Amino acid sequence: MVLHKNFQDFILFLYIHMALADTILHPSEEKVILEKMTKLFPQENDPKKKYDLAVAEYRDLEQSMAMEVIHDSFKFFEKITFAQKYKVYTEMYDIINADGKVEESEKIALDALKDIININAEMRQA
Numbered sequence: 001m002v003l004h005k006n007f008q009d010f011i012l013f014l015y016i017h018m019a020l021a022d023t024i025l026h027p028s029e030e031k032v033i034l035e036k037m038t039k040l041f042p043q044e045n046d047p048k049k050k051y052d053l054a055v056a057e058y059r060d061l062e063q064s065m066a067m068e069v070i071h072d073s074f075k076f077f078e079k080i081t082f083a084q085k086y087k088v089y090t091e092m093y094d095i096i097n098a099d100g101k102v103e104e105s106e107k108i109a110l111d112a113l114k115d116i117i118n119i120n121a122e123m124r125q126a
Contacts (some may be wrong), residue, residue: 001069002076003057007038009087010073015115016058018092021109025055026099033095071116085117101110
């Protein structure tokens with residue numbers, strides 16, 4: 001299931017997914033995401049509104065579907081290079097570290113994301 005038509009919106013989805021991996025959206029995680037959004041969406045006039053809409057969209061999604069969306073979206077954005085995808089992966093560390101502690105659920109979510117990126121890289125090489 002692909003929800004996003006552009007990679008930037010999908011990245012925002014990933015940021016929110018990672019922030020909510022421990023089920024709590026900490027204010028420091030929100031701050032980090034909003035800072036990242038200024039680079040991700042430089043033309044956006046109201047990043048907070050876009051963020052709030054993206055959080056609502058994520059929360060409306062049945063949680064069992066989140067990994068399917070991520071997996072299918074990485075396939076959909078096949079023209080995005082492995083290096084770009086890996087950069088997004090490394091940015092997730094900023095989000096999970098924002099509240100000063102990394103929960104086990106956040107580690108699991110990060111590992112799952114890494115596996116998906118690596119699987120898609122392998123599929124393109126095959």
